[in-house]
Amino acid sequence: MKWYDLNARELPWRSTKNPYHIWICEIVLQQTRVEQGKNHYLNFIERFPEVKSLAYAHTDEVLLYWKGLGYYSRAINLHTAAQQIMTDFNGIFPNHFEEILKLKGVGKYTAAAVASICFDEKIPAIDGNFYRVLSRIFADDFDISSSKAYQYFYNLALLIMPDERPGDFNQAIMDIGSEVCKPKNPNCEVCPVRDNCLAFGIGNVQDFPLKSKKVKAQDLKLHYYHIRYREEFLIKQRDDSFIWKKLYDFPEKIPSHFEKWITHEKTIHHKLTHKNLEIVISEVVLDNKKEFQKFSEENHFIITNYEESHLKSFPKPLENFLKKEFEES
DNA sequence: AACCCGGGGAG
DNA sequence: CTCCCAGGGTT
The missing domain is CATH 3.90.79.10 (Nucleoside Triphosphate Pyrophosphohydrolase)
Incomplete structure (x- = not known):
């Protein structure tokens, strides 16, 4: 957390706890690099500044603002979920993990991210960064392509998650994963948890995480x-x-x-x-x-x-x- | 539990 | 070329 306070990336969504904005941000960033999604996020919330404007928009225009991002079901589901918030939640963004999870296109990761960042719920947001950072810290060769990986690393994350500032903690792991504990050529020299990292101690950081499944085009x-x-x-x-x-x-x-x-x-x-x-x-x-x-x-x-x-x-x-x-x- | 879904950048 | 990115839905 000390490292995060000094080294947090300055990103457009870091200055708000508006759940609508954080939600859009999280959907945009699914399987998408920050640099690739940043402008789409800014354009999107400028055109659709709140749930209502998105819910009442034409699908074609929602897709237009998603153009070039890929995984287009995200845009379709985003539109559906906005209408879901209008009808099922009286236009008020749900403020608990279990309710947020009901939104179309929102899975465990995204619900955890929104709940922790916007509503201070202590729930680990297990994304690709989290898998990598945790598996290296614990030198854990649990296969992250296994369908049990989420629950496994969720439990592991709870061991090191503080009670205070859960949203910042989740984002701190993401920043470490993105800037320091990178998939290739990790920058261990400047890592704040190097002394507690078992993989670094053993000297085989590159061996983690273990991922068995490989998809062929x-x-x-x-x-x-x-x-x-x-x-x-x-x-x-x-x-x-x-x-x-x-x-x-x-x-x-x-x-x-x-x-x-x-x-x-x-x-x-x-x-x-x-x-x-x-x-x-x-x-x-x-x-x-x-x-x-x-x-x-x-x-x-x-x-x-x-x-x-x-x-x-x-x-x-x-x-x-x-x-x-x-x-x- | 396995499989499907884009586009882009890094190495 | 291969790998991976602030994953989720369907079957």
């Missing part, structure tokens, strides 16, 4: 049709399954008599954490406005143009594709 091919009439083209909204939940993309099928209007194809290779994508985009240029509108109406596609498409959230590779198309023309 799978290959996936997608075929899109960029169907154009003059400056306009067709888009659709994805469903909430599979990848890129609720984001917008292009039609994936065309009637066979459209094939003669294919002018060229472009292949994009895009790497995701769990997938290696090969995306083929066929350019279909129609000279017949009636065909264009008929096809659009029959399949419930949306007619848009480059400027208008900025009001929708597209997957990263498709956004890059549109940008290049526009710059070339």
Whole structure:
């Protein structure tokens, strides 16, 4: 705690105990580096300053403010949870761990973070940093990819968690994990708990934490049709399954008599954490406005143009594709 | 308990 | 290339 008082990172959400702000911050930062999420957080709370404005917003706009962050179910769940607070909690942000946990998209970690930071509940917020710092301090080779890891390290954390300032304690562990006890090349020389760290004593800090599960990316091919009439083209909204939940993309099928209007194809290779994508985009240029509108109406596609498409959230590779198309023309 | 879900930066 | 990030939901 002494180290934290002197070395805490200066971050936008460190100066508030507003549970709405802390909640948004915690969701943004799930599996996301602080530097990557900081601006999204600031933009988000500026546009949606309290629960009500988020609850009453259109899903498309919530997704727009989430554009590029990934794990889009977080945005969908955030929107749902805001409405949940309006209906189930009378618009007042819940102030106990068990109630916060009921919010869609809020798991044990996030509920613990909000409860400890905003409401001073003594509950460890076990995130990736906590796993790493604890497993090194105790030289503990408990597999953090095990489904029992959370409960195991939760109990371990209680052994060293003070009664005072639980929120600051949780954030102190995060800062040590992020700035000192890093996954690679930890900076043990300046670590405030070095003398109490068993792994450091043994000299094998790099061996912790133990993580057995390794996920391999799978290959996936997608075929899109960029169907154009003059400056306009067709888009659709994805469903909430599979990848890129609720984001917008292009039609994936065309009637066979459209094939003669294919002018060229472009292949994009895009790497995701769990997938290696090969995306083929066929350019279909129609000279017949009636065909264009008929096809659009029959399949419930949306007619848009480059400027208008900025009001929708597209997957990263498709956004890059549109940008290049526009710059070339 | 296993599996799925993005995008980005570091090494 | 691999690993990991202020995890959670679904099956």
